Amino acid sequence: MDTTQTLSLISKSSAIQHENQSSTTIDMLKDCSPCNNKLIKFSDKHAKFLIDNLNLLRKQKELCDVILMIGQSQIPAHRAVLSACSPYFKAMFTGELAESRKTEIIIHDIDEFAMELLIEFCYTSRIIVDEKNVQMLLPAACILQIEEVQITCCEFLQKQLDPSNCLGIRAFADTHSCRELLRIADRYAQQHFTDVKESEEFLCLPINQLIDIISSDELNMTCEEDVFNAVMQWISCDLQQRKQYLPKILEHVRFPLMNPRFLVNTVSSDPLIRSDQACRDLVDEAKDYLLLPQERLNMQGPRTRPRKPIRSGEVLFAVGGWCSGDAIASVEMFDPTTNEWRAVAPMSKRRCGVGVGVLNNLLYAVGGHDGVSYLNSVERFDPQTNQWSNDIAPTSSCRTSVGVAVLDGCLFAVGGQDGISCLNLVEKYDPSVQRWIRVASMGTKRLGVAVAVLDGYLYAIGGSDGQSPLSTVERYDAKGNKWLSVAPMNTRRKHLGCAVYNGYIYAVGGRDDAKELSTAERYNPKLNQWSPVVAMNSRRSGVGLAVVNNHLMAIGGFDGEAYLKSVELYDSESNSWKLNGGMNYRRLGGGVGVIKFQQFDSILYGSNSISNVLSTSPEDLKNRSLSTLVDL
Structure with a gap:
């Protein structure tokens, strides 16, 4: 048999073998159950890899399609990244606003340093909040609607709460609609009222915030006399401007709960009280309550309700x-x-x-x-x-x-x-x-x-x-x-x-x-x-x-x-x-x-x-020997 014939036979044999192997492979795949003929993988490294490289592109100013102009700063960025992190930017870039067609956008009402921190957060997921930047960072995060940074700022401020600053933090939270921080700061101020009323912030409170605090059922104080003294201290801090508010404020002081001697000797004799008819009426109401115990059921109201301080x-x-x-x-x-x-x-x-x-x-x-x-x-x-x-x-x-x-x-x-x-x-x-x-x-x-x-x-x-x-x-x-x-x-x-x-x-x-x-x-x-x-x-x-x-x-x-x-x-x-x-x-x-x-x-x-799920004590069954247990 010559070489040509030999090669021809080898070729045919090889083709038959390949066909058989292919057929076998296909048969094997057919035999595989549906759940075994695929491999699904979720990479735990991919997200970090993606965000790191996007940040690298930003720093190298590559593929950036927008420049944010804030004060003297120009910050290059990617619209897709900003839109993914901030509803504010998403509305700006995907709607019909003029900014959606601009490559340079002027940003107002945001501190430039805060903006740089927030852009950094968008690309790195990392933010450092401290005493120096929180007052700039929280308002900026609120405007851009970056919720995670808002929460982080509020958590930081929560940890800083102190009798000397809780009213300022409360006002700051109220201004920026941070409801949870407002609630916590409010509760803190009520709980620590004894110390808060001695702070400089207390003396600077607007009247509406003062009333919010002293009208609370949860106000924590030694006695109602402390509330009266705190109010008079606030009034005396700016007597000419504030004395006009005295009747309105004293409506929220619970005179009927005071010691009778203090009510007569201190409150009634105060010149500011004596010179105002509405204030005198409040004192008379309290005297009637104290002098006529048999009529107290008919005299109940907000000023006769005992406070229940937060413990x-x-x-x-x-x-x-x-x-x-x-x-x-x-x-x-x-x-x-x-x-x-x-x-x-x-x-x-x-x-x-x-x-x-x-x-x-x-x-x-x-x-x-x-x-x-x-x-x-x-x-x-x-x-x-x-x-x-x-x-x-x-x-x-x-x-x-x-x-x-x-x-x-x-x-x-x-x-x-x-x-x-x-x-x-x-x-x-x-x-x-x-x-x-x-x-x-x-x-x-x-x-x-x-x-x-x-x-x-x-x-x-x-x-x-x-x-x-x-x-x-x-x-x-x-x-x-x-x-x-x-x-x-x-x-x-x-x-x-x-x-x-x-x-x-x-x-x-x-x-x-x-x-x-x-x-x-x-x-x-x-x-x-x-x-x-x-x-x-x-x-x-x-x-x-x-x-x-x-x-x-x-x-x-x-x-x-x-x-x-x-x-x-x-x-x-x-x-x-x-x-x-x-x-x-x-x-x-x-x-x-x-x-x-x-x-x-x-x-x-x-x-x-727990009072709703309180269960009765189990019957004391006969105790088993400890030796019958596994070594627990």
Whole structure:
């Protein structure tokens, strides 16, 4: 066979082979199910890549199609980017305005430095708000309708609120229609009225704002006499111009609630009051109210209504735990206004050995054990709505007996066990990216560990390594992302409670090798030393420890025979623990968290009030032995 014939046969054979392979490939594709014959990818880098390159084009003045003229500044930009970030620019460039056809646009009524910051934000998503720029930045953000910057400015001003500046911030918020900031500044001024009335801003208030403040039912003052004195001080600051307003202002002072002696000796004898008939009528009305108690029902009105000042403080939440032989989902709060425990909305899952932390005034419940399985799910409680949400990313591994604390705006989950082994893993939840991120692991595996944050460090205290209780303590440095050992406790403890109180870390209760503990000790970070504290009245393992309105409280636990609902309060002056009532539920291995509140937050008094969901205490069933439980 010659070469030509050989090549021809090879060619035909190759063609047949190729045809068969193609047929096989097509058959394989046909056999694939619809869900497997495509690859879909969402890049988490694309958005940053896009915005970085758009900003680079702007800085290099490439593909820019508009120049903003503000004062002496000329800012090149891209219409598409500005329109995407600002409804103001979108209306300008996509409508029939003359600016839609111009390449150079003069901007009025906006500070040029503020405009540069806002354009930078449009291209980078980054803004720095400080005392120097906030008064220029907020009005500019309002004009351009860049909502995120408006919110950031308002949050910054919120944090700056002080009796000396709250009225100025209130007026600033009102001018720029920042309703939430206005509400918060208004409430702050009412709550701190005793100090606010001494400020220079108070004396400069316009009459309408003065009336808004003193007419409030929530005005926080020692007595009504303080309101009268504040009004007279405001009048005397510009007597000739302001005395004409006295009758109008005094309509909002509640004279009938004053001390009779003050009303007669001070108010009635004041020359400005005596010289005005309308003012004298108000005083006479108050005298009648005070002199004729039998007629008071017929004399009720705005001036006889007692004020109900806003009270701010902290409330303690007890979350989940083990009760009457099973894990529980119940949650209750200690109401300091009534000194009572009340039920709030339960979690969606039963959780014992749950880690609890408070981040941005929201209560997080992390992991735990539901009586059957180890959990990695996380729930979040909002006191404003009295509701739990489950849309929080789970931890990377299941964890019960986990320690949870907040450091640098992140929620840390420390140690615990996953049902197979004891853990030294640590991860943090960053709410800005809504995900958990692994950080350096501890040097020791720890379940039943207690955690606390002091002076910018996260402490992991005691626990068990899976074999025996620990006295060792580690400290996490977030800047260096590393753990270092510090002085150990005097007693080995697992399932202990700990909290920071007056600059010390207190560690109480828990269990050693043989028994539940009532002993307590505290750590001095300056001396790197633990010292004993007087023991509690009850032995408590699985105890919660928290500081509420500057009071150290030990909550629930297990004393070796029974699950506890009792609460003890530490008195630092007498160095003793005192019983302070009890919860509705007995709780072992429950979590505790403290949330700041205002008196009229919905959790206390709103439509979803806890009084509406208050449940009765469960029957105290026979307690099961702790040895029958998994090591929670």
